[in-house]
Amino acid sequence: MSAVLDDQAVPRLAFRPMRLEDVLEVAQLERDSYRFPWSEGILRDCVRVGYCCRVVEIEHALVGYGIVSVGAGEAHLLNLCVRAAYRTRGIGRRLLEHMFEQARVEGAKELFLEVRPSNTAAIRLYQAMGFASVGLRRGYYQAENGREDAIVMRLDLR
Numbered sequence: 001m002s003a004v005l006d007d008q009a010v011p012r013l014a015f016r017p018m019r020l021e022d023v024l025e026v027a028q029l030e031r032d033s034y035r036f037p038w039s040e041g042i043l044r045d046c047v048r049v050g051y052c053c054r055v056v057e058i059e060h061a062l063v064g065y066g067i068v069s070v071g072a073g074e075a076h077l078l079n080l081c082v083r084a085a086y087r088t089r090g091i092g093r094r095l096l097e098h099m100f101e102q103a104r105v106e107g108a109k110e111l112f113l114e115v116r117p118s119n120t121a122a123i124r125l126y127q128a129m130g131f132a133s134v135g136l137r138r139g140y141y142q143a144e145n146g147r148e149d150a151i152v153m154r155l156d157l158r
Ligand SMILES: CC(C)(COP(=O)(O)OP(=O)(O)OC[C@H]1O[C@@H](n2cnc3c(N)ncnc32)[C@H](O)[C@@H]1OP(=O)(O)O)[C@@H](O)C(=O)NCCC(=O)NCCS
Pocket: 033, 034, 079, 080, 081, 082, 083, 086, 087, 088, 089, 090, 091, 092, 093, 094, 114, 115, 116, 119, 120, 121, 122, 124, 125, 126, 128
């Protein structure tokens, strides 16, 4: 990674649509970030079916991505990820805000997501951005020892 990240400064972020050519790199980031990563095929399908797939770059280096599906006024945040070396610097927050805007442009009035109860960093981020827990999906996720529940969270985008 050649991107410069000054500890003192808010990094200059550039957002753009994810392209099929990005999928290999995104899949690598996915594998680096999750115990049960999405495959290249799933990521490619997300781009192909027209989900809102965005990447965030610092000086042309890909440092994160977000994927949202929108339909019937409802949006679902399917993925949100920041490269490990760039975390806890406000990029996740700004990427999420960017995804809100994209979802609004596509007509969404509310945004839902699922998150593992063990994913404290993500839960804190979502709470800080105004999401509220609205339910639990039992055994939703694959886990090391069987299955893990998902917390369902919702944000009003209006
Ligand atoms: C979740 C994730 C996207 C957050 O990205 P990030 O760039 O580190 O987040 P930010 O720096 O914008 O943090 C925003 C807020 O999130 C919370 N947060 C982020 N990382 C945290 C951590 N390690 N511990 C506790 N809270 C954390 C804080 O409330 C923080 O606000 P603050 O800086 O005012 O304290 C990132 O950790 C990640 O990519 N994780 C792996 C993939 C993943 O689990 N995605 C979510 C799937 S549901």
